[in-house]
Amino acid sequence: MKIHFQIASFFTLVVVSFLLVSCGGKSSETTNQTNADSTAVSQKSEQKLILFFGNSLTAGYGIDPEDAFPGLTQATIDSLGKDYKVINGGLSGETTAGGLSRLDWFLEEEPYLFVLELGGNDGLRGIQLSETKKNLLGIIDKVREKYPNTKIILAGMQIPPNMGQEYTDEFKTIYPAVAKEKNVTLIPFLLDGVAGNPDLNLPDGIHPTEAGHKIVFGTIWPFIEQAIQ
Template structure:
């Protein structure tokens, strides 16, 4: 092979490599929202649920993402643990984990809730899937002792597993009747839109981790 032919051959290979790298860097990310009714969009059309609203906000900021809604109304941390393997399919780039609200409403032991969430996170980490943890606060009627134990779950897990944490999913919503359904517990479309906007900064930061895992 002549020097010119060899140089041309190398140039073609190099061009192909850079074309592949560019395609990989622009790869769309597939995320899964694993949660309960707050993720599922209780009594709302799917386009108004949190995964869809957060996906639209992220896309408006230039992020090429798809967020699959794996929320199940009424689900507990135990239910999430039992279905995490099939609710989060292979090829998932990241999981937004939001569970525990129904545990608190049912008075489940905070120790059990923490154990379940810990096991969910561990399974996802074993699959090399980054996690964004979304926290919950215990309802006031559960009493101070229960609230103290329950509310500490999410910061402790975030620290243990080095996860980004959105501390309270209903922050800025639960006290505003106009942002809730008639039951006074679940966000309406406007409420979920506000949650998506509030979650945007930490979600964008987390996406940097997700992108690193796809390289």
């Protein structure tokens, strides 16, 4: 009886030890996975945001968004090993008034860099120039009121003389004036080297092709690069 009892006790001890080791292993694995998940979330939350806020030009109308200049910006940043996340806040047909009204949706997280590309649709529709300027100023003010440390770049725009040469000339002056008044970085003309070239634009003559967006990216990248250094 003693022998049987000792044998039974021995097997009981082995089984209990095995269960403890097994549970300990699972607990360790669970802990390691939890730590890994926490690290991933932490790294993701530490990414600095670059917000492109604009119309169909920013959205990449007619092409794959990855081939539009915001997508090209993300690809270049990734290739350089920099920890920035690009958000494409482009909406086709957007005006400065529309942008001002929907801006709050994009300011739930603080952008490190805010690139403002709006106004072209205002000009094509003949919207009063004082209204366009007021809205651009309002967008910049709203960003700064919530996030004073956010860097801001304003993309300058020009329009064809459909509304008359006087309107076209005055429209062009809005962007330098806003940039000076609010002390933000100005890209003189976003579509420099692209506008008016049928080989670089879709059949509508307004929206750049993939090749056109590569040139636009070349125009904006020096300003982006300087801001994130």
